[in-house]
Amino acid sequence: MSLIEITEVRKSFGSTEVLKGINLDVQPGEVIAIIGKSGSGKSTLLRCINGLEMISGGSISVAGAQLLDDQLxxxxxxxKVGMIFQQFNLFPHLTVGGNVILSQTVVKKTAKPAAEAMARRMLDRVGLGHKFDAYPDELSGGQQQRVAIARALAMEPIALLCDEITSALDPELVAEVLAVVRELAAEGMTLLMVTHEMKFARDVCSRVVFMHQGRVHEIGPPDAVFSNPQTPELKQFLGVH
Amino acid sequence: MTEFTLWDILRNLLLATRWTIVLSLVSFVGGGLVGLLLLFLRISAHKAVRIFARCYIELFQGTPLLMQLFIAFFGLGLLGVDVPAWLAAGLALILWTAAFLAEIWRGCVEAIAKGQWEASASLGMGRLQQMRYVILPQAMKIAVPPTVGFSVQVVKGTALTSIIGFVELSKAGTVVTNATFQPFTVYGLVALIYFALCWPLSRSSQMLERKLNVAHRNH
Structure with missing residues (x-):
């Protein structure tokens, strides 16, 4: 059974239909890159998966949990799914440790010492154990994004959604974040990432989804998609003729 | 005819100032609590609740405080409820303060970046948890200067309660003037006392604004 099942998903903002019937099944441990022009609906699709946007039609389920519009x-x-954002969105009034601890204690009701131990483990995992007591504004963008990853991991999700997580970073900071993601992929984490890092997608991903005008236009293993694009839209997007 | 010294006048005014201070504190604290409740209603997930809070706020912001005092004092009296002046004054000021504070605070909550709501929601937090642990701690920082600034309006608002017969600083000014026939001296002193109450508040509002701005320089 697939881990994430996206079936005939439609999404409209007002009279504009942004997603026009998306079907995508993701197996456990798969790393999926979603590529496409801006406005193709790739970020919206990602935001629908964890209910930041409500879908107008179709269905989404993650490991048996249905997407329905109620708090429970x-x-x-x-x-079940964590999310990492382009703008990091760390809580600026809390320390790095506090950021990673908060949702564990508030949402999962984990006891403080256990939550703190988990936070330290996750921060070590992204190489930032020594920044436990620092505030987000004392960190570089790359470090902030790694804290955001640790914060999501501390909730022990089965899958992670990454929404252009390196797009707001200075070029020299991109590598450190991608290295963390690469490690997660190697450990078997299921990942769905909207990305512009084509080389990374090619190296790490099991499948690449090319979105165009609200539809999955082409999908396949990275070698096929990048080396042998079938549609003129994808060829144009990749700059091959 | 009795001669009044300046000290006689000032002493009586200062005694009445106590009531201005008490009424201000009651209005501000009471208004703050009701205002917090209104804030939650105003940004509730339910549309009907939001509309109710908005109507309340519009009503109290769109009518003069004086009318609200009259209605609390005379209106309830007409219904056969005997409302003493202090109760009507306190009630009207609390409700009035709440409307303004709720709207000030709503602005502060909405100033928090949308990403903070999205990140905390993605981590599984419910709406109240988001407010309590993520949004309000940040919003409070921006809310302090305008809130303290608004307290000046509350202090000055208490002067209107003299019209329904509550004896605070302004009412005492009228009484003392009637006895001394020295309106300029008396009201001059009344004004100075109000200034002495309000100026530290507006000053601290400005200072807090500068200080808190430094504290979240990067956000």
Missing amino acids: HLKTLRL
Whole structure:
């Protein structure tokens, strides 16, 4: 059975239909890159998976948890998928440690010492154990994004959604974040990432989804998609003629 | 005819100032609590609740405080409820303060970046948890200066309660003037006392604004 099942998903903002019937099944441990022009609906698709946007039609389920518009279902779903954002969105009033501890104690009711131990483990995992007591504004963008990853991992999700997580970073900081993601992929974490890092997608991903005008236009293993694009839209997007 | 010294006048005014201070504190604290409740209603997930809070706020912001005092004092009296002046004054000021504070605070909550809501929601937090642990701690920082600034309006608002017969600083000014026939001296002193109450508040509002701005320089 697939881990994430996206079936005939439609999404409209007002009269504009952004997603026009998306079907995508993701197996456990798969790493999926979603590529496409801006406005193709790739970020919206990602945001629909954990209910940040409500879908207008179709269905989404993650490990059996259905996406439904009520607090209880949303919480169940969000405990299964973590999300990492382009703008990091760390809580600026809390320390790095506090950021990683908060949702564990508040949402999962984990006891403080256990939550702190988990936070330290996750921060070590992204190489930032020594920044436990620092505040987010004392960190570089790359470090902030790694904290955001640790914060999501501390909730022990089965899958992670990454929404252009390196797009707001200075070029020299991209590598450190991608290295963390690469490690996660190697450890078997299921990942769905909207990305512009084509080389990374090619190296790490099991499948690449090319979205165009609200539809999955082409899908396949990275070698096929990048080396042998079938449609003129993908060829144009990749710059091959 | 009795001669009044300046000290006689000032002493009586200062005694009445106590009531201005008490009424201000009651209005501000009471208004703060009701205002917090209104804030939650105003940004509730339910549309009907939001509309109710908005109507309340519009009503109290869109009518003069004086009318609200009259209605609390005379209106309830007409219904056969005997409302003493202090109760009507306190009630009207609390409700009035709440409307303004709720709207000030709503602005502060909405100033928090949308990403903070999205990140905390993605971690599984419910709406109240988001407010309590993520949004309000940040919103409070921006809310302090305008809130303290608004307290000046509350202090000055208490002057209106003299019209329904509550004896605070302004009412005492009228009484003392009637006895001394020295309106300029008396009201001059009344004004100075109000200034002495309000100026530290507006000053601290400015200072807090500068200080808190430094504290979240990067956000």
